[in-house]
Amino acid sequence: MRLAEAVANRLPPLLQRRGLKAPFRGFYLTEVSGLRLLIADMDTSQVNFLERYTSGDLVNHLRVETGLPVYLAQNNGLRYVLLLSPPPRLPRKIELPADAPAHQVTLGMRVDGTLAQLGWGQMGHVLAAGMTGSGKSAFLRLLVWQALRDGLRLLLSDLDGATFPMLADHPALLQPIASAPVEALELIGRALGECDHRAALFKQSEGFPENIAEYNAHAVKAGKQPLPRVLVVLDEFSATAAAEPQIKALIAALGWRGRKFGLNVVFAAQEFTKELVGPLREQVSLAVCFRVRSAELARRVGCEGAERISPNRPGLALTDRWGPLQTCFVDKSLFEANAVRKAALTEEERLIAVRAAAGGGHISIPLLTVWGWSEWKARRLLESWERRGWLVRDGVNRRISPKLRELVSNPQPPQSASNPSNRLKSLITECSGDADVPAGEKL
Template identity: 30%
Template sequence: MSSGFVPALTDRSAVDSAPLVLAAPPPTPPRPGIPWLASSVPIVGALGFWAITGSVFALWFALLGPLIAVAAVLDGARTARRVGRTAEEEAAVVRARIGVEVDERHAGERIVLRAKHPDVAGYLEHPEQTWRAVPDRATTIVIGSGDVPSAVRITGGGDDDAGLTRRAQTVARAPVVSRVGTGIAVVGPRLVADAVIRALVLQVAHARPPGSLAVVEPSESWMRALPHAETPAPVALTVGRAGEALAEADLVLVSARPGEALPPRCETVVFLVDAAEARVESGGETRRVTVEAVSVQQSEIIAAALASRAASLDADGPDAPAVALASLAVVRRGDRPDGLPVPIGIAGARRAEVDIVGDGPHAIVTGMTGSGKSELLVTWITALCTAYAPSVVSFLLVDFKGGTAFDALARLPHVTGVITDLDAAVARRAIQSLRAELRHREAELARAGVRDISEVDLPRLVVVIDEFAALRESHPELEALFTDLAARGRALGMHLVIGTQRAPGVLRENLLANCPLRLSLRVSDAHDSRAVVGSDDAALLPGGARGRGMAVVRRAGDARAERVRIAVTDPTDIASAAGAGGDATRRPWLPALPSSIPLDRLGPPGDGAVILGLVDEPDRQRQGPLAIADRSLLIVGGAHSGKSTALRTLAAQVPESSRLWVGPDAEAAWDTLGAGVPPPPGTTVFVDDLDALAGRLPGEYGRVAAEELERWIRGAGDLRIRVFVAAQRLTGAAGRLADLFSRRLVLGTPSRSEHVAAGGDGADYLPDRPPGRGWVGRRQVQVATTDADAGPAGHAGSPAWEPGPGVTGYVVRRPPAGVLERWERTGVRVRDVDGAGDVAAPEPGGRVVVVGDPEVWLGHPRLLAGIRNAHALVLDAACAADVRLLTGDRDLPPFAVPGRGRAWEYRAGCRVRRVVLAGALEDGGDA
């Protein structure tokens, strides 16, 4: 190989080579001549005037001739100078424009040269140039940067443009390229010379791939880390120092101090002037350059990156066949292994093994959609199930991609369950059960008096999550669980394999820190690759079918990641693992709550409590009766959610004599709440549909009833009573009283917003709950059912009333149909107020009813006072607004439902009572 500098640009098509044209220098203007003819005309004229006039003064005109001659010469000189200045200004503008274009073309040439002949910094900035086949790249080397000939050419111009023309001929700060030849020596201080040699070695290593260049007898660790070290290749490179014996090689790179003898084969010599500048002699030419230097630490990093790239290429190839899992010869191992190593693919010519215990305890698997992430997980799980019995390792598989990737694995005895996002409630419950599994394993270790699972007979549990980002989005509260599991899982034998499309922004640092085993299929962003495997390798994996199943694996002890072709699993592999033997492992969670549970199956509550239903505690792996010992309980739920059933279940456990029902009947409810007397001690009050009841008790009645119920709830402890209330919505009185209850059961609601308004947590909302399914706090409950008839007893109703002996005043706006006629048929004299006059006592046994509306009665105050003081005054319930005005009684009368024959009977000195007109009962009213 010959030496010498290489022409900068042999292919001028890469840059604009059209010549730049400068303006031609302006011609020198001729000297202006003397205008003889113009100058002689005044002289001839003056002589003529003198001859004709004889006046000597005419001769003065002859002086104009010389004056005109002088003026013409001066004017010509001035014009020539102006034209010259204009030409010079135009030339300067052209020169400046050409200068800018020269700089732009030089910048373009510099880019082209650096792309064609990169140094180490160029390769690092553009890693895709590494080992790229470019003409002449393998036989040339960049010595440094300096001035090189330019392809820019300038034509035209004059002496003033000589500097620009010379500047255009040279590109500054461009790669100075030399033929490799047989040797290069760098002469200078030892530290600087060695740094320059390292840069030259790394540049050659980037230009030539392993297999085309071998570094023989590498003397330093960073050289030994190169993938070219001691590998067979047609071209050999060795590195040494002047005075040392050099290995046989095609190219030698030698570091020498000033004055030391150089090997004769070093055709190119770099003399260091200072730490950055050098003089280069090659092929009889000399150039000044700025050299590139690399430290030992930088060399180690760069060499490791080259080794990683080479390793990744070992398993890759356009025609590389798929690897079958069966070809990896996975065999059943011992019952109590120290780890769980299994092969999952091939790396070059060897099997690639991973160990979730030894390399873990937890792993991350990343990869963009379509890269083969699910297939990798299936292969890994199948290999583990083939190699180890269910008594050694078990799995909980979580698929939150909405797919069926793990369905085929469900029949493996190692698999405790396959959870998908299709049933959010089951998924959430099963994952929460992992908290209980943590406590269970801690208890087992404590019981055995050991600190690690390897010392007890417990299978390891591997939780595999496909698409962690979707799980986190659906159940953000579970992230803390996985962080806790990652922190404590090693000793307890619980391991995480987290699959996600990308790690940054999805996995928090404290979770990432506990996952040292990293596997990444192809990712779209180099940042994502570096976050997982510490290099860009995963982003450089090929796309499409060629890259599917290609992964980059980095273990905690690996100096660099390796590229692995993941094996493909088929149904026969899964069937083989299922048939390898072993009993199914213990499931780490209990079955879901039943949709119905009889009360008698839950046993007696004891200690004066009542059982509400069966409570599910997945984080404790426990289900049991939920006993209510509190003094108050609020039950909230929509229509047909099981509110009334819950009250009846509770009432069935209370003696009938101790039950007090406040049902939906407004009159009955008022009779209970409006009396102003608290229930006797030991009573349990049941209020059904409080919000509806509050609506049926208008105005002051509703306010008084709510205040009385509030006194009962607040004073339940002192009164020694219990208050259990059901409501459909927390509006009105129900909303005001809700916070007074010590417990709350939230049953099914039509929407998530109503669930939250009822006091539930939005994350707990389930749209399709069975009747009786609800939440007490964050615990799910199925309300028990009973066949016992413990509901509210029928209301005794109001007494029937009909006119008695004597005079009765009847205040009514519109009498019920047929009532007055019935009274007249039974001998009652019915008179209106206007025609009553002064009512005297009728004959003994006689009955008189005076009828009128409130306004008419108020127009006859004497008649009204007489009847009110000495007789009975009956007011129809529809006249409630006028009761106090008509009776003079400020107390609130018992509530009566208008329009059903209800009325109030007032007698002086007696309590007002609610009655039902007898005639109204016969006409279809009820009591």
């Protein structure tokens, strides 16, 4: 009770110091599934600019100042949920769920039991740091596997040859995997060349597209081939930059041009020097730090405490976006080409494709609406299938392609599904339900 009262007394001045009102209707102490929670209920009728009260920056500030995990509950009004009990421990290993959505990058599990997921555009560029054996290489394979599933093209640098040996000569590669610093420099040049190529296509496109999503929307509408995203992974980046100093001058151009033209860049290394982190931090949208050697390095990349991660917890990382994260694991055997392609097709999509194939292969928005789909959902599906080469045009009509017929001709390959405990997600849902206040003791 004393801790709850102390925290409740601290919240109003914390908001006021940021120039915000603090119209709390009440503070409630409750317990769900053995976890003690403090619920701070906000009177939103007295709040201007609600987004200022729900920003990630504010929530992170409250976490730092209170020393407690803080969550938002917005289903009915606005409540801050503070966990007074020790948070549940993250699992030691979580395999990528079989139902992980396509075109969303599933990164791992957060302490509240939810999965950290971002669209490729939302994820942007990534900085990944970690010692040998910390799980960094497995994390890079996780990103690459999902890139292959979603039809991205690849540019990979793997100096020690241990991270991506199974992808040598893979058809998704825009050029061979770089195995030496000079080859990595050539690979970065290839990435910038792809930006030049796409810039020319953007200029020829109607609508003056500002990013790849806008360009592809116009391309599909005009019956042209959409541009796939490209995942660029630069493993052992610090060693590459030390051997080829001119790479540092290319980082800024690769960063800002890549975002516009659909390139996601991952800068990965065991160590990032102060001189290298400076320009990188301006380019990356997400830092993922596995166990590192020093507290100074952890602070440098924005993930304080990563040096304290146990060597017995591979895959556990700190992030500058979600805090602790147990990253998902993909077994190397799943990189077999046919398994990756089949995983890109959800069960619902597979049933639609089977039904279309049985009807001669024709598929259209009106047909899907007859089958119970909304027009908006049907359009999204067909645009997605066209981008992946699963549809071919027959005049103004569409047919499923031979590639899609092949995917649905055999059952889906088995994958390991993960059904982790979701206690915090459930309790936060309870706390944001229809009741005026959560059940519990009022402070």
